Amino acid sequence: MERFFCPNCHQRFPVEPTRWRCECGSYLDLEFKPRFPLRRITRREPTLWRYLEAIPIRKGDFIVSMKEGFTPLVEMEFGDQRIFLKIDFLFPTGSYKDRGATVLLSKVKELGIRRVVEDSSGNAGSAISAYSAQAGIQCEIYVPHNTSSEKLAQIEAYGAVLKRIEGSREETARKAIEAADQIYYASHCWNPFFLHGTKTFAFEVWEQLGWKIPDTLVLPVGHGTLFLGAFIGFKELREAGMIKRIPRLVGIQSMACAPLYQAWEKGLEEPPLIQKKETIAEGIAIAEPVRGRQILKAIRETGGEILTVSEEEIRRSLMEMGKRGYFIEPTSAATIAGLRKYLRKKGKKEKVVSTLTGMGLKASEKILHLIHQTKSHE
Ligand SMILES: *Cc1c(COP(=O)(O)O)cnc(C)c1O
Ligand SMILES: [Zn+2]
Numbered sequence: 239m240e241r242f243f244c245p246n247c248h249q250r251f252p253v254e255p256t257r258w259r260c261e262c263g264s265y266l267d268l269e270f271k272p273r274f275p276l277r278r279i280t281r282r283e284p285t286l287w288r289y290l291e292a293i294p295i296r297k298g299d300f301i302v303s304m305k306e307g308f309t310p311l312v313e314m315e316f317g318d319q320r321i322f323l324k325i326d327f328l329f330p331t332g333s334y335k336d337r338g339a340t341v342l343l344s345k346v347k348e349l350g351i352r353r354v355v356e357d358s359s360g361n362a363g364s365a366i367s368a369y370s371a372q373a374g375i376q377c378e379i380y381v382p383h384n385t386s387s388e389k390l391a392q393i394e395a396y397g398a399v400l401k402r403i404e405g406s407r408e409e410t411a412r413k414a415i416e417a418a419d420q421i422y423y424a425s426h427c428w429n430p431f432f433l434h435g436t437k438t439f440a441f442e443v444w445e446q447l448g449w450k451i452p453d454t455l456v457l458p459v460g461h462g463t464l465f466l467g468a469f470i471g472f473k474e475l476r477e478a479g480m481i482k483r484i485p486r487l488v489g490i491q492s493m494a495c496a497p498l499y500q501a502w503e504k505g506l507e508e509p510p511l512i513q514k515k516e517t518i519a520e521g522i523a524i525a526e527p528v529r530g531r532q533i534l535k536a537i538r539e540t541g542g543e544i545l546t547v548s549e550e551e552i553r554r555s556l557m558e559m560g561k562r563g564y565f566i567e568p569t570s571a572a573t574i575a576g577l578r579k580y581l582r583k584k585g586k587k588e589k590v591v592s593t594l595t596g597m598g599l600k601a602s603e604k605i606l607h608l609i610h611q612t613k614s615h616e
Contacts, residue, residue, distance in 0.1 A: 240270040240294045242430070245532065255349050258423040265528055268430040270294045272474045280445075284308035286337060286438040292474065293341055294434050300348040302373040303340050304330045307438055311446040311591070314562075319581050321590040322452065324443060326464075327566060327597035331364045331392065333521075334436070334464055334595045338426055339365035341435030346424060347373050354424035355380070357414035359407055359460075359520050360389030361596055362426040367398035370424075378421065380414040382407045386520065386601040406514070408526050427461040427528040433470055436463050440471025443591055444481065451475075452485050456580050456592040458573045459489035459498060459544070460522035462533040464595065469536040485591075487542035489533065490576030492517040492552070495525055499544040501534055509534075518604060519552055521569030521596060551575035553608055565598030568605070 242251040246264035251257050260266055272292035282288035286307025295301060310325045326334035343366070346354060353376040356366045363379035370377035377398040381390065382405070393400050403410040415423070426432045444451055451472065459465045465487060472484040491499050494517035497509035504510070509530035517523050527533060537543060547555075555578065556571035566574075570593075577592045598605055 239296075240268050242266040243269045253349070255351050255422055258418065258425065258428050265428050265532075266430055268294060268434060270434065272478065274475070274478050274480055286340070286435070286442065289438055289441045292441065293438070294431065295341065295344045295348060297348060300344050301340075302343040302347055302369050304336075304368075304372065306330055306336045306340055308442055311443065316578060316581055319590070321577070321581070321592060322443075322447070324439065324591060324593040326439070326593050326595050327570065331361070331368045332597040332600055333361040333365065333567075334439070334593070335361045335365035335426065336368070337438055337467070338362070338432035338435040338463060339369040342366070342424055342426075342429055342431045343369035343373050343375065345431045346375060346422060351422045352376060353421045354378070355414055355417045355421040356424045356426065357381070357411045358426065359523060360385045361521060361600065362463075363398070364389055364392045364396070366424050366426070367393045367396035370398065371396045377424075378417060380410045380417070382410045384520070386604060388600050388602060406525070407523060411526075426463050432463060433467045436467025437471030437474065438467075439464060439593075440468045440475065444472075444475060447589075447591075449480075451481050451483070452591040453588040454486040454488060454542075454580075454590045456488045456490065456573065456577045456590060458519075458522050458569060458576075458595055459491060459527075459533060460524035461527050462489070462498075462529055464593070465489055465533060466529060466536060469540070484540050487536055487540045488576075488580055489537065489542070489544045490522075490573050491544060491546050492519040492522055492572055493546040493548050495523045496544070496546045497525055498527060498530060498533055499546045501530065502537065502544040507531055507534060517552075518549060518568040518608070519572040520601070521567060522572060545576045545579050547572050547575040547579065551579075553612065556605065556608065557612065559594075560598075564594060566594050567596035567598060567600045568608075570594045570596050
């Protein structure tokens with residue numbers, strides 16, 4: 239049976255509805271022993287739930303699923319290099335956040351919880367709302383006022399109660415935490431069950447590469463839910479003796495909001511307080527990443543690094559991917575801009591996997607604005 243474990247003071251707690259952080263204030267991890275019965279796994283349908291024995295949900299009846307996951311892994315050329323892109327905007331809500339939401343809401347249902355609250359820059363809110371709707375669970379979502387209108391529409395369409403907060407993303411989180419006094423905190427950054435959904439990214443990449451791992455993963459990082467999920471997933475595969483090592487983890491941040499980059503550059507163990515500027519990459523505009531320390535540790539452990547990209551580089555990557563037939567969110571374009579930077583720096587033969595995390599329809603108004611800007615410059 240799984241238990242909460244505090245990586246800071248090493249206390250353990252049973253999994254209970256009211257417990258979302260440690261007495262010492264730290265976020266909690268999950269102690270859980272996954273299994274990988276491959277014969278059984280490969281006979282199941284191609285969804286992330288084929289890895290059932292590696293997901294900490296006890297009873298099949300509680301699974302809240304829309305048959306999500308097992309997204310395509312496509313090979314693509316960048317300059318003179320071929321890399322693999324996992325098309326993770328092909329989820330029911332249009333972003334990879336469904337990986338976390340399907341597992342977290344299954345746990346919520348298993349625990350018999352009736353109401354949840356979450357704060358988000360948009361996509362996590364959409365995912366938690368959608369899976370709450372599926373599960374018949376009441377849901378409140380706190381978002382910063384500058385969230386793309388498309389995501390607001392999506393959250394409301396799923397029937398969640400939307401709370402728009404006038405302050406920053408950080409202020410939004412504080413408001414949601416106040417509400418979490420009364421309501422279960424289904425937080426994608428605090429709740430480890432979310433990470434035990436996003437970790438399926440690693441399992442799928444491994445399977446899709448013919449049960450092999452890449453050398454490097456290039457992933458966006460704000461709160462690091464995909465980044466840490468991938469790390470946990472590969473670590474579990476290694477601990478189960480399925481693979482020998484964990485790929486290098488390279489994180490991409492926007493220059494306008496790069497606390498992890500600054501920590502990485504200065505060799506700090508904790509992200510410093512930063513002055514955040516506006517960025518079109520709203521999905522990674524996180525000034526105070528809850529699991530910052532854990533992200534930095536994962537980078538050190540895997541020999542990875544953090545790269546930053548400018549607004550202009552993000553805009554260019556967005557246009558370039560559009561011309562290849564991929565309509566993506568600016569946040570995903572930031573990943574591609576970072577991927578390009580990484581490939582230029584390395585330029586050697588490495589098997590690299592990156593991802594497209596969110597679809598363009600999530601931010602079509604902002605994208606339209608970018609396109610018009612571009613035209614007036616030409
Ligand atoms: C949430 C999100 C990210 C980054 O996720 P973090 O957990 O904050 O690191 C990247 N891309 C998209 C489209 C997202 O919605
Ligand atoms: Zn603790």
